[in-house]
Amino acid sequence: MRQKPIALSREIVASSRLFRVEQVELRFSNGVERTYERLVGRGTGHGAVMIVAMIDSDHALLIEEYCGGTDEYELSLPKGLIEPGEDVLAAANRELKEEAGYGARQLEHLTELSLSPGYMSQKIQVVLASDLYEERLEGDEPEEMRVDRVNLRELASLAQHPQFSEGRALAALYLARDLLTQRGSFQP
Amino acid sequence: MRQKPIALSREIVASSRLFRVEQVELRFSNGVERTYERLVGRGTGHGAVMIVAMIDSDHALLIEEYCGGTDEYELSLPKGLIEPGEDVLAAANRELKEEAGYGARQLEHLTELSLSPGYMSQKIQVVLASDLYEERLEGDEPEEMRVDRVNLRELASLAQHPQFSEGRALAALYLARDLLTQRGSFQP
Numbered sequence: 001m002r003q004k005p006i007a008l009s010r011e012i013v014a015s016s017r018l019f020r021v022e023q024v025e026l027r028f029s030n031g032v033e034r035t036y037e038r039l040v041g042r043g044t045g046h047g048a049v050m051i052v053a054m055i056d057s058d059h060a061l062l063i064e065e066y067c068g069g070t071d072e073y074e075l076s077l078p079k080g081l082i083e084p085g086e087d088v089l090a091a092a093n094r095e096l097k098e099e100a101g102y103g104a105r106q107l108e109h110l111t112e113l114s115l116s117p118g119y120m121s122q123k124i125q126v127v128l129a130s131d132l133y134e135e136r137l138e139g140d141e142p143e144e145m146r147v148d149r150v151n152l153r154e155l156a157s158l159a160q161h162p163q164f165s166e167g168r169a170l171a172a173l174y175l176a177r178d179l180l181t182q183r184g185s186f187q188p
Numbered sequence: 189m190r191q192k193p194i195a196l197s198r199e200i201v202a203s204s205r206l207f208r209v210e211q212v213e214l215r216f217s218n219g220v221e222r223t224y225e226r227l228v229g230r231g232t233g234h235g236a237v238m239i240v241a242m243i244d245s246d247h248a249l250l251i252e253e254y255c256g257g258t259d260e261y262e263l264s265l266p267k268g269l270i271e272p273g274e275d276v277l278a279a280a281n282r283e284l285k286e287e288a289g290y291g292a293r294q295l296e297h298l299t300e301l302s303l304s305p306g307y308m309s310q311k312i313q314v315v316l317a318s319d320l321y322e323e324r325l326e327g328d329e330p331e332e333m334r335v336d337r338v339n340l341r342e343l344a345s346l347a348q349h350p351q352f353s354e355g356r357a358l359a360a361l362y363l364a365r366d367l368l369t370q371r372g373s374f375q376p
């Protein structure tokens with residue numbers, strides 16, 4: 001493993017309700033100095049979770065939600081912030097009930113994914129949920145989300161869908177497909 | 189398609205060298221009003237590109253780079269910003285030469301992925317590169333990147349690698365594997 005650069009200084013240079021930008025002066029092991037900016041989320045201290053919820057042996061649930069970043073209604077996986085004192089699987093089940101109207105009897109942590117490690121510290125936990133049952137919890141969403149589903153055989157087509165774009169959601173779906181195929185519970 | 193919420197006001201509430209945060213007051217079609225924040229990149233107006241470069245029929249190139257967001261050396265795909273007047277495939281070939289020391293005779297656009305559409309506008313173009321040859325271009329990197337490779341049969345293991353975390357890079361690798369499998373040029 002390489003020797004990490006040394007931080008010569010750190011300073012918060014911008015700040016809003018949800019974001020803080022930290023400016024870091026770095027010296028690399030070869031002597032080169034550079035100014036980096038990193039984005040630090042606020043209120044995300046307990047992490048976040050994204051759920052691949054299998055409604056049957058072939059299909060995962062998608063939700064359609066208004067996305068402020070792109071100003072579009074987009075399809076993605078249910079996801080949300082983990083609350084203080086809540087474990088990853090409990091957070092996954094709560095978000096699934098709030099966003100998709102289902103609970104899960106089986107919950108399994110798959111992996112952790114980052115957003116953009118070059119300038120963001122955020123990570124998200126990926127959870128596989130199965131053996132679902134109908135249960136809705138009231139969340140803080142401004143409007144009810146439409147629930148859809150995708151066949152795990154059609155992930156390449158999903159990537160081309162005009163309403164689907166989120167890279168880490170696509171990665172989570174592929175990972176779930178790989179695992180279920182390996183276990184013999186899904187036939188690709 | 190649902191009726192999109194109306195923006196009642198927009199305001200830049202924080203700003204740094206690389207980032208701007210826009211605060212938007214939204215009214216949803218059901219009358220509910222909410223304050224959203226969206227992150228707008230600076231200097232990213234021409235977009236960005238990420239490259240799955242096949243060094244042989246089974247392996248894609250990875251680069252190891254210091255990541256300021258996570259303060260770790262991480263493995264990921266070569267990627268970078270598209271320059272003014274540069275098309276997506278030319279940008280992909282330039283970044284591949286700068287970061288990995290290879291050019292490609294075959295370049296193909298696969299799809300566009302978003303980072304976190306809920307609060308970011310950024311998108312990245314995914315390019316498949318093949319028929320590689322050695323050529324290094326000088327980039328603006330602070331130090332040379334170590335080049336590694338991953339077998340497309342081992343993407344689930346890659347997701348568990350302590351130095352690999354980036355969701356959209358994993359999605360790009362899976363998409364390339366799907367396409368190459370479908371064409372018969374890769375045996376899963």
